[in-house]
Amino acid sequence: MSILEIIGGVLLVIGSSFLFLGGLGIYRMPDTYNRLQAGTKATTLGGMSLVLGVGFLEPAWIWKALIIIIFIAYSNPISSHALARANYRRGHYPFIKSKDKENMDAYQEVVPHTKNKEDKL
Amino acid sequence: MQSLTLNQKLGRFIVNWVFLFLVWLMFTSTLFWQEVLVGAVLSMLISLASIRLFTCCTLSIFNPVKIFWMVWYFFVFLKLLVVANLDVARRVISPSLPINPGIVKFKTKLTTNYSKMVLANSITLTPGTLSVDVIGDTFYIHWIDVETTDPEEAFKIIAEPFEKVLLKIF
């Protein structure tokens, strides 16, 4: 085994572990925002390191792998931001655990909470 | 949208051309001269058509000092990305789900739209934070484990390491 194969194998293991953790986080977290946090971060690093690992294993593919990596790093935060904003404006407010419920949600000064929200999707 | 001077237009055009051409070279991953020629012509046409859309930066981006800070930013970002993932992994695996979510806000000193976008994207990928909205210079951040609701303190914890470097680039 060459050194490139060892690096690639380690990156594959790390990447797939984080992808699995992303899926588990999506399943376990209590509300949409926390799911976005777990899903975005874990799958971004997981996908990046797995694709980079394949790039190490097959050095001719490294340029296209780099394009996929850049695209994942660029697009995942944008889509999670768009989803979080849309979810808030839709009337689904974040799950808040602590007692101090008023101060924990600073965004309500922009989008005021509506009292009787109808049953939206 | 304000009208651009010829100098700005030329700067944006050249920056876009260079970046699009690099992307083309990565896509084809060959240096065969016909491919390179087609890529050069096509990326020139696209960057001509999209001078107003891609408003990233002008020629000053090729300044070596700025390039050094960009590489530095990349390493800062990479370190925080790994920390963020270990943090998320710890939270997801532990059975009691140790979270205390909430939304905090803070103000930034950055002015251009592009730098604010880079900051928001970086915040999304760093430990426990997700940018919900940016209005003017105010960031609204969903924080998975709120340590403080005071804007100044939140800025110090969340955005300071990035903003210090970003102010030197843009």
Add this chain to the structure above:
Amino acid sequence: MIYIIYYSLALMALGMIFSAIRFVQGPTAADRTVAMDTLTTIGVAALVLLGYMFKRFIYVDVALIYAVLGFIGVIVIARYLEGAL
């Protein structure tokens, strides 16, 4: 080497199963979209890995296009949910 690939594919399949459960039972549309986004990213990684396993370069191109289309789909759904479309 082949065992590392099998291990990675098995872990990714588990992750996909968890996010598929969220996709089916997620109470709001945004939850389902988050699950779909995660499925897309895991799918892109799995396509690249399968391409390496079968030695087919074309899989990488397919993965790239899949990533682009998934991103556009999520943005469109988000705009629709926000009421701007």
